[in-house]
Amino acid sequence: MNDLLAYFEQELPAVNAFLEAETGKLDGLVRDVARYVLLGGGKRIRPVLTILTARALGFRQDGVTPLACSLEMLHSATLIHDDILDGADLRRGRAAAHLTFGQTETILAGDVLLALANRLGADYGIPRINSLLAEGIMSTASGEILEIAHCAKPRPDRAAYMAIIVGKTARLIETACRCGAALASPERSLEDAAGDYGLNVGIAFQLVDDALDYLADQSDLGKPAGGDLREGKITWPLILFLEEEPDGAEVLARLAARDLDEAFQREVVGRVCAKGYADRTRAEAAAYVGRAKRALEALPGCREREILSQAADFVLARRK
Amino acid sequence: MNDLLAYFEQELPAVNAFLEAETGKLDGLVRDVARYVLLGGGKRIRPVLTILTARALGFRQDGVTPLACSLEMLHSATLIHDDILDGADLRRGRAAAHLTFGQTETILAGDVLLALANRLGADYGIPRINSLLAEGIMSTASGEILEIAHCAKPRPDRAAYMAIIVGKTARLIETACRCGAALASPERSLEDAAGDYGLNVGIAFQLVDDALDYLADQSDLGKPAGGDLREGKITWPLILFLEEEPDGAEVLARLAARDLDEAFQREVVGRVCAKGYADRTRAEAAAYVGRAKRALEALPGCREREILSQAADFVLARRK
Numbered sequence: 001m002n003d004l005l006a007y008f009e010q011e012l013p014a015v016n017a018f019l020e021a022e023t024g025k026l027d028g029l030v031r032d033v034a035r036y037v038l039l040g041g042g043k044r045i046r047p048v049l050t051i052l053t054a055r056a057l058g059f060r061q062d063g064v065t066p067l068a069c070s071l072e073m074l075h076s077a078t079l080i081h082d083d084i085l086d087g088a089d090l091r092r093g094r095a096a097a098h099l100t101f102g103q104t105e106t107i108l109a110g111d112v113l114l115a116l117a118n119r120l121g122a123d124y125g126i127p128r129i130n131s132l133l134a135e136g137i138m139s140t141a142s143g144e145i146l147e148i149a150h151c152a153k154p155r156p157d158r159a160a161y162m163a164i165i166v167g168k169t170a171r172l173i174e175t176a177c178r179c180g181a182a183l184a185s186p187e188r189s190l191e192d193a194a195g196d197y198g199l200n201v202g203i204a205f206q207l208v209d210d211a212l213d214y215l216a217d218q219s220d221l222g223k224p225a226g227g228d229l230r231e232g233k234i235t236w237p238l239i240l241f242l243e244e245e246p247d248g249a250e251v252l253a254r255l256a257a258r259d260l261d262e263a264f265q266r267e268v269v270g271r272v273c274a275k276g277y278a279d280r281t282r283a284e285a286a287a288y289v290g291r292a293k294r295a296l297e298a299l300p301g302c303r304e305r306e307i308l309s310q311a312a313d314f315v316l317a318r319r320k
Numbered sequence: 321m322n323d324l325l326a327y328f329e330q331e332l333p334a335v336n337a338f339l340e341a342e343t344g345k346l347d348g349l350v351r352d353v354a355r356y357v358l359l360g361g362g363k364r365i366r367p368v369l370t371i372l373t374a375r376a377l378g379f380r381q382d383g384v385t386p387l388a389c390s391l392e393m394l395h396s397a398t399l400i401h402d403d404i405l406d407g408a409d410l411r412r413g414r415a416a417a418h419l420t421f422g423q424t425e426t427i428l429a430g431d432v433l434l435a436l437a438n439r440l441g442a443d444y445g446i447p448r449i450n451s452l453l454a455e456g457i458m459s460t461a462s463g464e465i466l467e468i469a470h471c472a473k474p475r476p477d478r479a480a481y482m483a484i485i486v487g488k489t490a491r492l493i494e495t496a497c498r499c500g501a502a503l504a505s506p507e508r509s510l511e512d513a514a515g516d517y518g519l520n521v522g523i524a525f526q527l528v529d530d531a532l533d534y535l536a537d538q539s540d541l542g543k544p545a546g547g548d549l550r551e552g553k554i555t556w557p558l559i560l561f562l563e564e565e566p567d568g569a570e571v572l573a574r575l576a577a578r579d580l581d582e583a584f585q586r587e588v589v590g591r592v593c594a595k596g597y598a599d600r601t602r603a604e605a606a607a608y609v610g611r612a613k614r615a616l617e618a619l620p621g622c623r624e625r626e627i628l629s630q631a632a633d634f635v636l637a638r639r640k
Contacts, residue, residue, distance in 0.1 A: 027462050027465045027466070028465070028469065029465040029468060029469055030461070030465055078431075081427055081428075081431060084423075084424075084427060085423075085424045085427060085428065103404075103405075104405045104468060107401055107404060107405060107427060108401075108405065108461050108464060108465055110431070111398075111401060111430070111434065111457065111461045112457075112458060112461045112462075114431065114434055114435070114457070115434075115454045115455075115457035115458040115461065116454070116458065118438050118450060118453065118454040118457075119450075119451060119454035119455060119458065121450070122447050122448075122450035122451040122453075122454055123447075123451065124447070125447040126447065127442050127443075127444070127445040127446070127447055127450070128442075130438060130439075130441070130442035130447070130450040131439060131442040131443065133438065133442075134435045134436070134438040134439035134442055135435075135439060137431065137432075137434070137435035137438075138432060138435040138436065138439065141350070141428050141431045141432045141435065142347050142432075144428060145347045145348070145349040145350055145428055146347070148349060148424060149348065149349055
C-alpha cells in the first residue's frame with residue numbers, strides 16, 4: 001500500500017497545479033464555483049487511475065496530466081449538478097456548491113467543466129478519447145436518471161441497484177482507466193482490460209460508499225449517517241435489510257410513503273449496522289475487487305500494474 | 321430566397337428523422353424532455369449551416385447529418401439550461417421545459433444532450449471537430465455568465481453587449497459553420513472564412529432577435545413584447561434608447577433598482593419602437609450581414625455559397 005500512497009504523492013502536485021491553472025482561466029462567475037469544487041477536496045481517484053493505466057501500458061511521455069484532470073472535471077461537473085437535483089446540503093463536509101454560490105452559477109459551472117473536459121480530451125487528437133469522455137458523461141447521467149426513477153417507486157431490486165451504481169459511479173471510473181489505456185495504445189483488447197478493471201473497482205467503490213453511509217457515525221465521512229435512507233435511496237445494505245428483516249415489508253411501505261421520521265431512520269440505520277448488513281456489503285465489494293484484480297492480468301507486469309492492484313485493495317479498506 | 325427555402329425543405333427531413341431516432345434511444349426521464357425541446361420547434365438554422373458549409377467546401381459524401389444534428393443538440397441543451405437560469409416561462413411559444421418536466425429532468429436532459437452531441441462529433445474521428453464543439457459550449461456558457469453579471473449592474477455598454485451576444489449566440493453559429501468546414505477539409509483558412517461568415521451572421525441574428533423582442537406585438541414571435549426589458553437585459557435597442565432619450569438616465573436608474581412597473585415597461589417598449597431604435601438595430605444587423613457575405617468570397621463559387629449568402633439576407637428579413 002506504500003507504493004500507492006507514494007504514487008499519489010508523486011502525481012498529485014501536477015494534477016492539482018493543472019486544475020488550479022485551468023480553473024483560474026475561467027470567467028469570474030463560474031471560476032469561483034469550479035475552484036470551490038475542484039480545489040476544495042476530492043480524492044483524485046479518477047485522475048490517478050488514468051495516469052496509472054497510461055503508464056502501465058507503456059506511456060512514458062509527459063502530457064498525461066490534462067487528460068487525467070479532464071476526468072476529475074467530469075466527475076466534479078456531475079457532482080455539482082447531482083447535488084442540485086438531489087437537493088443535497090453537504091458535499092465533502094462543506095456546504096454544497098449550489099448553496100454557496102447559487103443555482104445559476106452552479107449549473108453554468110457544471111456545463112463549463114463538461115466542455116473544458118471535452119476540450120482537454122480533444123487536444124490529444126485521439127478521437128477515441130472524446131468518444132470515451134462522451135459515453136462516460138452519458139452513462140453518469142443515465143445512472144442519475146435511473147436513481148431518480150427508482151426513488152419514486154422504491155423496492156429492493158438488486159438489478160436496478162446495480163444499473164444505478166454502474167451508471168452513476170463505475171462507468172466514469174471505467175472511463176478514467178479506458179482513457180489512460182487509449183492514450184497509451186490503440187489496442188482495444190488492452191483498453192477493454194483496463195476498462196474491466198475500472199468498472200469492477202468502481203462497483204466496489206460504490207458498494208463501500210453505500211456501506212460507509214450507514215457506518216458514517218463510526219467513520220470520518222464528513223456527512224451524517226443514513227443520508228441515503230433520508231433521500232429515499234435503496235442501496236445494498238438496505239436491500240439486504242428489507243429482504244431479510246421480518247419487518248422489511250413494513251419499512252419498505254413507510255419508505256414508499258415517505259413516512260420515515262427521524263427516530264425511525266436512526267433506528268433503521270442502527271439495525272443495518274448492528275445486523276451486519278453494512279459489513280456484508282463490504283464483503284460483496286470484495287468480490288468485485290477480486291474481479292478487478294483478475295482483469296489486471298491482461299496488462300504487462302510492471303510497477304504500475306502492482307499499484308493498480310493495491311488501489312483495488314485500498315477501495316475496500318477505506319474508512320472515508 | 322427560393323433556393324434557401326428549397327434547401328431547408330431538402331435537408332430538414334433527414335435532420336428531423338435523425339433527431340427523432342437519437343432522442344428515441346435516450347432513457348425515459350430525459351427522453352421526453354429532449355424530444356419536447358428538439359422535436360417541438362426550432363428553425364434548424366445551425367444544422368443547415370453545417371450542411372451548407374460542408375457542401376460548399378466540397379463534402380459530397382453522405383454522413384453530414386449527425387454532425388449537423390449535434391449542433392442542434394448543443395443549441396437545445398444550452399437553451400433549456402438557460403431557461404432555468406433565467407426563470408423563463410416560455411420558449412418558442414410553449415411552456416419552458418423545466419416548467420413542463422421539472423428542473424431535475426431538464427438539467428439532466430441538458431447534460432445528456434451535451435454529451436450526445438460530443439459523442440456524435442467524436443464518431444467522425446476528426447479531433448478538430450471535438451475541439452470546436454467544446455469551444456462552442458464554453459463560449460455559450462461564457463456569454464450567459466457575462467449576461468448574468470451585466471444584468472446585476474445594468475448600464476448601456478456596447479462592448480459588453482457585443483461580448484454577451486457573441487458568446488451567447490454568435491459563437492455557436494460560428495461553430496456550426498466551422499464544423500461543416502472541418503468535416504470537408506483540413507484547410508484552416510477555409511474553416512476561418514466559414515467561421516467569419518458564421519460569427520457575423522450570428523451577431524446579425526441576435527441583433528434582429530433583440531429588435532424583434534421590442535417589435536413582438538407587431539410580429540409572430542410566440543412571446544410577449546419587451547421580455548428582455550422585463551428580465552433586466554440591456555440589448556441594442558435599449559442601449560440606443562438610454563443613450564439618446566432625454567430621460568435615459570432616469571430609466572436606467574429605475575432599471576438598476578428593478579423599479580419598472582408594467583405600465584412603464586409598456587411605455588418604454590412603445591417608445592423604443594416608435595422612435596425607431598428597433599429599426600436602427602436592424603440596420604446595425606445589416607452591416608454584419610454585409611461582413612458575413614464578404615467572408616464568403618474566400619469559399620469556392622457554388623450553389624451552396626449562393627445559398628449561404630441568401631441565408632445571411634434571410635436573417636435580416638425575418639419577422640419571427
